[in-house]
Amino acid sequence: MPVAPGPHIGTGRTTRRVMIDVLLGLVPVFAAACWVFGWYALMQVGICVASCLAAEALFTAMRRRPVSLGDFSAVVTGVILGLSMPWRCPVHVDVVASFVAIGVGKVIFGGLGHNIFNPAMVGRAFVTIAFPALLGAGGYLYTGSGTPPTDVVTAATPMTVAKHLAAGKAGQVAGLWPLFLGNVNGSLGETSALACLVGGLYLCIRRTAAWQIPLGAVLAVAVIAGVGNLLHPQAQWTVLHHLLGGALLYGAFFIATDPVTSPLTPRGKFIFGAGMGALVMVIRTYSGYPEGVQFSVLLMNATVPLLNRWTVPRPVGGPVPAPKAQA
Amino acid sequence: MAKDGPTPLERFIQGILPENPVYRQLLGMCPTLAVTGNMKAAMTMSGAVLFVLLGANLMVSLIRGLLKPHLRILVFTLTIAAFVTVADKFIAAYMWEMSKELGPYVPLIIVNCIIICRCEVCASKQGPVAAAADAVGQSLGFALALASIATVREVLGSGTWFGIDLGWRAAAYDNYKLVLMALPPGAFITLGLLLGGANWMASARRRRRPQA
Numbered sequence: 001m002p003v004a005p006g007p008h009i010g011t012g013r014t015t016r017r018v019m020i021d022v023l024l025g026l027v028p029v030f031a032a033a034c035w036v037f038g039w040y041a042l043m044q045v046g047i048c049v050a051s052c053l054a055a056e057a058l059f060t061a062m063r064r065r066p067v068s069l070g071d072f073s074a075v076v077t078g079v080i081l082g083l084s085m086p087w088r089c090p091v092h093v094d095v096v097a098s099f100v101a102i103g104v105g106k107v108i109f110g111g112l113g114h115n116i117f118n119p120a121m122v123g124r125a126f127v128t129i130a131f132p133a134l135l136g137a138g139g140y141l142y143t144g145s146g147t148p149p150t151d152v153v154t155a156a157t158p159m160t161v162a163k164h165l166a167a168g169k170a171g172q173v174a175g176l177w178p179l180f181l182g183n184v185n186g187s188l189g190e191t192s193a194l195a196c197l198v199g200g201l202y203l204c205i206r207r208t209a210a211w212q213i214p215l216g217a218v219l220a221v222a223v224i225a226g227v228g229n230l231l232h233p234q235a236q237w238t239v240l241h242h243l244l245g246g247a248l249l250y251g252a253f254f255i256a257t258d259p260v261t262s263p264l265t266p267r268g269k270f271i272f273g274a275g276m277g278a279l280v281m282v283i284r285t286y287s288g289y290p291e292g293v294q295f296s297v298l299l300m301n302a303t304v305p306l307l308n309r310w311t312v313p314r315p316v317g318g319p320v321p322a323p324k325a326q327a
Numbered sequence: 328m329a330k331d332g333p334t335p336l337e338r339f340i341q342g343i344l345p346e347n348p349v350y351r352q353l354l355g356m357c358p359t360l361a362v363t364g365n366m367k368a369a370m371t372m373s374g375a376v377l378f379v380l381l382g383a384n385l386m387v388s389l390i391r392g393l394l395k396p397h398l399r400i401l402v403f404t405l406t407i408a409a410f411v412t413v414a415d416k417f418i419a420a421y422m423w424e425m426s427k428e429l430g431p432y433v434p435l436i437i438v439n440c441i442i443i444c445r446c447e448v449c450a451s452k453q454g455p456v457a458a459a460a461d462a463v464g465q466s467l468g469f470a471l472a473l474a475s476i477a478t479v480r481e482v483l484g485s486g487t488w489f490g491i492d493l494g495w496r497a498a499a500y501d502n503y504k505l506v507l508m509a510l511p512p513g514a515f516i517t518l519g520l521l522l523g524g525a526n527w528m529a530s531a532r533r534r535r536r537p538q539a
Binding site for chain 1: 364502503505506507508510512516523
């Protein structure tokens with residue numbers, strides 16, 4: 001939500017209302033995940049939501065604070081976290097991620113509104129580094145015998161294939177149409193660009209999510225990938241693959257737009273989104289990870305106080321206020 | 328010798344818990360974070376610190392009448408550096424693998440603020456007995472802190488303790504290992520949580536006995 005200089009007017013928007021809006025926005029993403037991965041989507045999201053609620057209840061009780069389960073923020077964290085997991089992620093990984101997300105990501109800073117990093121991404125980044133075997137490329141592949149639950153899980157994720165292609169190995173690039181619809185392997189919520197767009201546009205129209213953040217992220221990726229495309233016109237992984245593949249849209253619409261950990265001003269939000277998109281491209285291109293949305297969001301979260309100071313808005317008719325001197 | 332400052336016994340006890348160098352004074356953070364990935368490295372570091380702190384404290388205490396105020400930090404550092412060189416060469420000679428693992432952190436004991444702090448606070452003001460008791464107490468406190476962090480990190484990160492398999496390390500256990508805890512972020516997270524726990528216990532004790 002942008003914060004403009006006063007005077008202000010109160011609205012009926014409560015935290016609970018905003019969080020329910022986010023959950024509504026996530027419905028198409030969840031539906032797409034259920035369509036692609038079947039019951040696994042329900043299982044992962046269910047475990048993450050239940051663990052997040054348990055962690056919230058436990059940690060707020062430890063701090064002797066009133067129970068804050070009713071504001072649905074822990075549910076949102078759980079759903080976003082669950083949808084960012086691979087389909088066959090073991091239960092203990094979900095539980096560890098949820099407890100780290102709520103405990104280290106949120107409650108330790110003082111609870112909702114005081115956390116500097118996106119809780120769901122803190123949990124996701126923790127388990128990414130803690131369990132590299134389970135959340136790396138192998139964690140997405142169906143390895144058992146017999147019939148796989150769905151066809152997509154027998155193939156590597158599109159982002160892993162892109163990494164292989166960049167390393168000069170052979171690989172079959174996913175078509176744009178499957179990437180758009182979501183009929184590919186990947187983390188539960190990221191596969192369908194269509195679902196992310198539908199849910200994300202709902203949030204932007206409801207003004208629950210600031211449209212500047214996804215716009216900045218998508219523009220940055222389009223520009224950087226476009227330049228790359230011009231330099232390597234024969235590359236199979238094009239701008240559109242970069243935009244539709246991976247968790248970019250999911251992250252730009254649902255993760256980066258967390259009002260607590262994104263900048264306050266519209267200009268700041270745009271810079272925040274653009275920075276996130278640029279970092280995603282840097283991580284995708286130059287790091288060992290095939291996708292970098294979680295680390296980009298966390299890195300940009302760290303710059304939010306700077307962005308807030310940099311983009312102090314001008315009051316109506318007044319001069320630009322000088323930022324407060326640092327003591 | 329006039330009674331100035333705490334007695335040797337007080338110095339010794341103070342160093343272990345009430346003025347624990349890591350949990351209460353927040354000194355020596357660099358080795359605390361860097362070498363607590365497993366118990367062996369942590370205990371080697373604690374031993375090196377015990378040797379250097381004991382030597383430096385005794386030496387400074389013996390020459391405390393000769394110290395000039397504006398040169399004392401320089402003298403402390405040179406004294407410490409002499410003992411650190413001995414410790415470094417000793418570890419390199421008899422524990423080559425450990426020396427490679429500890430890398431620059433043994434030479435870095437020179438700038439470990441625990442030792443300069445103890446020279447300044449205790450050894451440059453009190454006699455050799457108090458200084459030695461202080462050195463041993465502070466080193467034990469440091470070893471205790473390092474052991475607590477290293478235990479958490481090694482058990483969670485590698486499933487071992489002092490390199491000994493804890494028995495539940497079947498092949499499937501690889502899936503439950505928190506590799507992160509053995510990596511640098513694990514040090515920050517463990518230190519933060521244990522520090523919070525130490526503060527919480529201290530404040531709980533203060534609540535029970537407000538006058539103490």
